[in-house]
Amino acid sequence: MKKAITPRNEDYSQWYLDIIEHANLAENSVVRGCMVIKPYGFTLWENIQSALDKMFKDTGHTNAYFPIFIPKSFFSREAEHVEGFASECAIVTHYRLKKDPNSRGLIVDEAAKLEEELVVRPTSETIIWSTYKNWIQSYRDLPLLINQWANVVRWEMRTRLFLRTTEFLWQEGHTAHATRQEAIEEAERMLNIYAKFAEDYMAIPVIKGVKTPNERFAGAEDTYCIEAMMQDGKALQAGTSHFLGQNFAKAFDVKFLNRNNELEYVWATSWGVSTRLIGAIIMTHSDDKGLVLPPRLAPTQVILIPIFKTEEEKSLVLEKLNNIKNQLLNNGIRVKLDDSDDNSPGWKFAEWEMRGVPLRLALGPKDLANNTIEYARRDTGEKQSLSQENIVDNVKNYLENIQQNLYNKALAFRESHTFDANNWDEFVEKIENGNFVWAHWDGTTETELKIKELTKATIRLIPLDIKSENGTCILTGNPSKHRVLFARAY
RNA sequence: CGGGGCAUAGCGUAGUCCGGUUAUCGCGCCUGCUUUGGGAGCAGGAGGUCGCAGGUUCGAAUCCUGCUGCCCCGACCA
Missing domain, CATH: 3.30.930.10 (Bira Bifunctional Protein; Domain 2)
Structure with a gap:
């Protein structure tokens, strides 16, 4: 078994890295x-x-x-553009290497110096x-x-x-x-x-x-x-x-x-x-079990897991699942059948959950007997045994439902972590606890920077659908005509 | 660039303080058998210039010197 995924609430950034690895x-x-x-x-x-x-x-x-490659001089044409990118550019200065006379390695051939350096594009x-x-x-x-x-x-x-x-x-x-x-x-x-x-x-x-x-x-x-x-x-x-x-x-x-x-x-x-x-x-x-992908972008939308004991069961189960796989493929659904012999069903369940596959269908001897198949959705963990009829429609509904549910969950999370702040203490408290905060700002860069210095929060944006509202700047008390969005950011 | 830490098998590690036969353990890998409805079990096996270069010593993963690389924290940012 791979090392477990670090829980979100224990170390969020380690959790993020673990998900990518797993x-x-x-x-x-x-x-x-x-x-x-x-x-x-x-x-x-x-x-x-x-x-x-x-x-x-x-x-x-x-x-x-x-x-x-962009000629270095191009960057100095637009004054602000230079300033923005000069400090983070990779620059090509030579176009040839040669054998190092003092070792077995290679060194830059100084004779092959470019007349004008080339910048590896940071933007074009x-x-x-x-x-x-x-x-x-x-x-x-x-x-x-x-x-x-x-x-x-x-x-x-x-x-x-x-x-x-x-x-x-x-x-x-x-x-x-x-x-x-x-x-x-x-x-x-x-x-x-x-x-x-x-x-x-x-x-x-x-x-x-x-x-x-x-x-x-x-x-x-x-x-x-x-x-x-x-x-x-x-x-x-x-x-x-x-x-x-x-x-x-x-x-x-x-x-x-x-x-x-x-x-x-x-x-x-x-x-x-x-x-x-x-x-x-x-x-x-994603959650503590691993990646969770929205169905519309998931490389694999549906994973099929066979369950069997005997060779006979195996061939019956696989025959059924291959049939289902083809039906789904013919309907444009990205589906994969994990028919490898190397791992147990339990291992496969965990593996594909970790990789964020939105929907899992499992089929075994019991299902063959009852003409059923098990649907398990990644977003809620909910499992349901349904008839083998209408698989294509069921799968489409599930995927649509999961897509919508992920959006709704994310929206609900954001809404429950978004607040108006009307004074400095309230502002600091909401920012400290990891929230989006709508607050008044006096419109000066000076105030913006001061707030960043004090709280690490930056102004993420001035909303497009702006609502006029007279108020006073959260920091300076100067007049403001609308709120802007503050948060700590990546 | 400032401050802290680390370097031992594909990965994660023990051993380093206090030098001493064949470098520890787990995962993974290979072979065989048994397994398979929530990360299977047993048996056997392969895999190491102990980051690099010097030095001390009868003897170095371990002590000394130099170097290199990486990670974390801060300043920069899609």
């Missing part, structure tokens, strides 16, 4: 801060990708690919806008709606599997528009797509909003975000969409002729989600 999602690689995404974890990512990719394409976007705005300059001349070239699936590198000081790794996988959309209004609409459209994906596929309720200037993306005029609550009450930013104004157009001199034959700078957006979403799924739904 569910076979990923592991640390020999390279510090970089993870190996194992087949099961990567299939989950592929399912995320394909659902999102369809949503992007349905809204008119197409995929393209830009280089992983700069290389993409330098390319867009050549692609855009007229209003007829707009809007330009492009997405790229890629890896990026940010040399973070401390890393955690999926949540923050040195290299991570993501998608980044980069769009160009003729008007300010159109670009803002695009940024909001993509935020809504992220929110819909989070809620409909990941079963994670999110709050939509705008970042404060302090939390804004380097080079953006506005950063929109969705924030989700994890089971320890901390916030996780699950997606961002930026209205970039004309900052990158100006930095890379991207202009177009409008209908009136006037030269104008292009308006831009960029938006992205990453493998961090897998961390969000883990931390939202």
Whole structure:
């Protein structure tokens, strides 16, 4: 038996790591801060990708690919962008190794020094806008709606599997528009797509909003975000969409002729989600028995477990289960039959629970005699013996039900951990206990930073569906016209 | 970069203070038999440059010196 999963309430971050290990999602690689995404974890990512990719394409976007290397000078074109990323870049300085004359090893060949260093992309705005300059001349070239699936590198000081790794996988959309209004609409459209994906596929309720200037993306005029609550009450930013104004157009001199034959700078957006979403799924739904996956994204939605003693029973049970498997496959359900001889049914139950498979069907001699089959759902642990009739419909109902239940549970959890705070003591107490807190803020970065210093809470967002309400800042007592969302965050 | 810790089989570890035959145990792995409705049992077996390099010693996982790597806490962040 593998080492048990550390309970959530004992050590939340160890629990998180144990889930990843036991569910076979990923592991640390020999390279510090970089993870190996194992087949099961990567299939989950592929399912995320394909659902999102369809949503992007349905809204008119197409995929393209830009280089992983970006000339260093590109980063200094946009002042805030440099500042945001300079401190966490991997840089290529040479292109050749040679034999070390003093040992059997290899050393960098100093003769092969690059004239201009190349930065391994931490994000692709700069290389993409330098390319867009050549692609855009007229209003007829707009809007330009492009997405790229890629890896990026940010040399973070401390890393955690999926949540923050040195290299991570993501998608980044980069769009160009003729008007300010159109670009803002695009940024909001993509935020809504992220929110819909989070809620409909990941079963994670999110709050939509705008970042404060302090939390804004380097080079953006506005950063929109969705924030989700994890089971320890901390916030996780699950997606961002930026209205970039004309900052990158100006930095890379991207202009177009409008209908009136006037030269104008292009308006831009960029938006992205990453493998961090897998961390969000883990931390939202899983329990002390292991991973819990939402059916719509689970690599395996249904696991079939045979139970038998004799060879004769075995062949009858397997025949039945293969038949069921084919019915489910023909109906587009991702199903797997665990017919290995190596492990007992009990072992298989535990194993597939740990790996988060939403629904388990077990069939043994008793079921053969009674024409029944046992349904066991991962989210509630509930087991039910049903007739073998209507398996496809039953399974579909179960999966739909589990998907909905996971969302409802996560929403109920968030709601029971969200409060209004009207004075400082109340604010500190609610933050300390791991909650989302709506509170008044005087709108200054100074106050925001002071609150962060005192409580480790940050302003997660200013809500999109803002409710006007006169109040006074939780810290300074200065007037405020609406509440903002505070929480400790990942 | 500051502070703390660790390095022994694929993984987790005992032994290190106080040097002494063949380096401990569990998991996992291999073979066989019995098992299989909630992580099976028994028997046998394979697997080690004790992080690296020096030194002390008749003798080093153990003592000394240097190096390297990793983990945790803080400053940075999708």
